[in-house]
Amino acid sequence: MKKIIIGLDMDIIPGRSIGGISLGDYDKDIIECINNKYVIEKYSFNNQLGSYALYKIHNGAISFTSDEQGVIIALWCEPPYKGSYKRKLYPGITALELKKISKTQEIIKGYLVIDKNFFIYYGMPDNIDDFNSFSDIDDKTIFNELYVGNLI
Structure with a gap:
């Protein structure tokens, strides 16, 4: 088992890690490293x-x-996570803030991609279902789920 330091305020690394947890790590290693520091809930599902x-x-x-082998294949954060990517992208950001700090915003595969960085992206809020472009989204809309991965 490799030693993993986990924190709720660490930098987010696009395409790789959040809070010291990385895509490709083994779930059992993460659970062992947490060792009662945080509460962990586990759910099983099949498709x-x-x-x-x-x-x-x-x-x-x-x-x-x-997955079935215990390899982490999807990774995201939400408030109360306090870390960020370049102090710019973080969970719980508003649409207005995203408009201010970015040049482009586009929906790819159901996720919001900022400035064509396909390795860090936002999940769409549940209450958004009818819009033609990002500019149609209310400025007060909050984007809570921030993912790392690869949408390419």
């Missing part, structure tokens, strides 16, 4: 592709999904 586990750390501040 046509296989069996998976969903872990939520500290009320979902960091969440990840692992």
Whole structure:
């Protein structure tokens, strides 16, 4: 087992990690490293592709999904996570703030991509279902789920 330092205020690394947890890590290693520091909830689910586990750390501040071998294949954060990417992108940001700090915003595969960085992206809020472009979204809309991965 490799030693992993986990924190709820660490920098987010696009395409790789949140809070010290990385895509490709093993879920059992993460659980061992947490060792009662945070509350962990585990849920199991199946779909046509296989069996998976969903872990939520500290009320979902960091969440990840692992496959049947225990490899982390999806990773995201939500408030109360306090870390960010370049002090610019973080969970709980408003649409207005995103408009101010970015040149482009586009929806790719159901996720919001900022400035064509396909390695860090936002999940769309549940209450958004009818819009033609990002500029149609109300400035007060909050984007809570921030993912790392690869949408290319």
